[in-house]
Amino acid sequence: MEKIEEVLIDKYRNAEEIRKLRGDYKKKIMSDKIKEQTKELKSLRKIAELEMEKKLAWKFKEGRKVINDQKKIMDKKIKTEMLKIKIRIDLVKQEKKIIRKEIPQGPKIHPLPYLKKNNIVFSDDEDFDGIEEVPVRKKFLYSRDVNATPLPRRNIMMKKMGKNLSPSSKSYFY
Known part of the structure; x- marks a missing residue:
């Protein structure tokens, strides 16, 4: 009987060790799964952040394009206005040149x-x-x-x- 009891006790101990090992393995597997999930979550977060940054960058770029287009249009308008003003000033100068202040002397012999x-x-x-x-x-x-x-x-x-x-x-x- 003692041998049977020893064998039973050994089996019980082995069973406990096996249960502990199984629990340890389960914990390791669960921790590995959790680590993988956290890595995936981190990567998903990074991907989401990158996508958001990309969207923001695209919106910023489009906004810049709109602003640059508006600047170009305004520059063209300003240039045309400046040209108009310059032309007006030139016309005034030309009119001043054309108008004679002194009466020109006619030729002594009439040519026609x-x-x-x-x-x-x-x-x-x-x-x-x-x-x-x-x-x-x-x-x-x-x-x-x-x-x-x-x-x-x-x-x-x-x-x-x-x-x-x-x-x-x-x-x-x-």
């Missing part, structure tokens, strides 16, 4: 004699007081009626005016 006024008598006028001064150009126009000479640009004039001319005006151009 046909611009001189000549004394011509027209007996056709009703209000004729005597001698009138008429430029040579006008004299030429009056003489053209007498001579019936065509104008050099009659074709151009006819094209512009078309068929709406009266017979007397057509005779003027022909």
Whole structure:
């Protein structure tokens, strides 16, 4: 009996050791699982943080693009306004240059004699007081009626005016 009791006690001890070992193994396995889960959670947190940073960076970049576009538009508007102001200033300067303060002296000999006024008598006028001064150009126009000479640009004039001319005006151009 003593041997049986010893064997039973040994079996009981072995069973307790085995239970302890099993508990230790279970604890190790559970701790390993918990460590893996914490690692996964940490990695998931990191991933979530990285995604949030990426979204924020993208939003920041898009905001920067919008701000830069608005700046470019404003710069263009400012440049155009500055150019307009500069053009106005240049125009004022040019006007000041064009306006002469002193009367220029004419040439001693008239370069274009046909611009001189000549004394011509027209007996056709009703209000004729005597001698009138008429430029040579006008004299030429009056003489053209007498001579019936065509104008050099009659074709151009006819094209512009078309068929709406009266017979007397057509005779003027022909």
